Amino acid sequence: MADEKKFSLDMKPATNGHLDVVYEENKPKMDKRTILKNVFVVSLGFTFLFxxxxxxxNLQTSLNKEEGVGAWSMSTIYVSLIVSCMFLPNFIIARLGCKWTIPLSMIGYILFMCANFYAVKGTMITASIILGxxxxxxxxxxxxxxTQLGVWYAKLTSQDQDGIINLFFGFFFLFFQxxxxxxxxxxxxxxxAKEDNSTKPxxxxKFCPTDAVSGNVTSNFDQADTxxxxxCxxxxxxxxxxxxxxxxFLDKIVLDKESSAEDRKLSPKLLVSTFRHLFSSPIQLMLIPMTIYSGVEQAFIGGDFTKAYISCTLGIWNLGFVMICYGVADAICSILFGRLVHYIGHIPFFILAFVTHGSLQIAFLYWVPSKDEPIVFYVSAALWGMGDAVIQTQINALYGHIFHDKAEAAFANYRLWESLGFAVTFAYNDYLxxxxxxxxCLGVLAASVVCYTMVEAKLYYDHKRSADISVPGK
Incomplete structure (x- = not known):
């Protein structure tokens, strides 16, 4: 393993409010091979975990359907995640460092897997809180x-820092997806597969939560304990x-930033800055519906489409195959659209996502799923994945572009409202x-379209006004 003190960085406040990276050239650096090895290790670890x-x-609402255990456990995860985002990351990373924070946090996921062996509210809710x-x-x-590895590698190879960081994250998400x-x-x-039912499900x-346990489609959800x-x-x-x-296999890296006294405190600093940013930025307020929709649509495809359409009609044994199609489409479109947006902008892609998801939701209202038409399930999942790819990549990019000078508070808002969308959707999953x-979903999507249009209009007006001011005589 590489020596953890091989390379160091001084992170010092600059006059522009950002952090200046000061390299200490007299200290040995982590070599390129070690950096690339660590990028691979992180990517591989997250691939196994996720x-x-x-x-x-994906299986929770279909497999653990009794008393809504699966839906409530997923909702609890995102409620806990909201709390965690506001208080814990800086505090834990400052004490343990990045290397040991990662496996320690993975313990919550391990406990969640263990809880599924005895999936009752007591075990699942407790494990979900720890995971969140x-x-x-x-x-x-x-x-x-x-990010730190990207900074180091760019310095060693004299390449563009942003380009290397994007390359490393692209490699990570290739594995992760x-x-x-x-x-x-x-x-x-x-x-x-189970024997065919004589009763048509x-x-x-028209599927309701009680249908999954009422006897007419239970064989499509149930599997032998073994x-x-x-x-599991x-x-x-x-x-x-x-x-x-x-x-x-992951090497420990030491950051001077981790040892600051402020980061070692368990303080509500981020919580305060998050809500200060929320109420001081009209654009942030207008982005709330679309950010909530990001959580709602992911929760719908993972909690409702899997249960009411796939498991109910095709059986739980086919759920994985359909969701593979969703994941592949999502991954390919994320990479493809991320490149194309530089040429045609993000507005056409948001329109594509809104139209695709809106059309699918309307179609789902009238579609009577049949096991004789399995291709429809795969096409629907792929189209939803395409829309999700736009929403996930472009909302993140939009936040980064608009709030580049307040990134921490802005992305805390992003995590807050998206997690709220997840939590609420899973909370009502077993009742509606x-x-x-x-x-x-259609209502939140419609609000998103209206508010996003207002955001683009305001950005265009502000840009035009700035351009007029900069021209003499205007």
Missing amino acids: TAFNSMA LGAAPLWSAKCTYL SSQIWGNLISSLVFT VCGS KVYTV GIYLGSAVIAAIIVSV CTDTKLYI
Whole structure:
């Protein structure tokens, strides 16, 4: 393992409010091979971890349907995540460093996998709270670690820093997105088809939570305990392997920033700045509906489409195959649209996402799913993934572009409102029928379209006014 003191950075406040990176040339640097090795280790660790979690999350509302255990556990994760985002990342990373924050935070995911062996509210809710509290430090540590490696590698190779950082994150997400494929493939290969029901199930928009336990479609959801334990065991093993990979093979890096007294305090500083930014920025207020929709639409595809359409009609053993199609489309479009946006701007892509998701939601209201038309499920999942790719990549880019000088508070708002969308959607999952949920999705989407149009209009007006002011005589 590389010496943890091989390379150091001084992070000093600059007059522009950002941080100046001062390299100490007299100290040995982490070599290029070690940097690339660490990028690979982080990417591989997260791939194993989210092979387990993403697929288990897709199964929650179908597998743990009794008393709404699955839906409530997912809602609890995102409520805990909101709290964690505001208080814990800086505090934990400052004490443990990026390297050890990552495997420690993974323990929450491991406990969540363990809880699924005995999926009752007591075990699942407790594990979900622990997972949610650890999720924010996990992702913050990963982002900090990869960013720091990018800075070092750019210095060593005399390349553009932003370009190297984007390259490292692109490599990471290439691995991360593949977790949807491996995890869903595992569940579909392990679960087995049941005998055909004589009773025709009520699936699609007319599906209600009670239908999954009323007897007419239970065989489409239920699996033998041995099959469930096999899937849980594989996912648990995958999460444990992730923690071992990071603990053993990831090198520790030391940042002077981590040792600051302010970061070691468990203070509400970020919480205060988050709400100060919210109420001082009209554009941030107008972005709230679209940010909430980001959570709502992800929760719908993972909690309602999987249950009311896929599992109900095709059986839980086909759920993984359909969600693989969603994940692949999402990954490909994320990469493709991320490149094309530089040439045609983000407005056409937002229009594409709004039209695609709106059309799908209207179609879902009237579509009567049939197991004789499996291709429709795959096409629907792929189209939803295409829309999700736009929403995820472009909202992040929009926040970064508009609030580049207040990035920390702005992205805290992003995490807050998106997590709220997740939490609320999973909270009502077990109480409303699918058609009602679709109307809610359409309502939030409509509000998003209106508010996003107002954002673009304000940005255009502000830009035009600035241009007029800069021209003499105007």
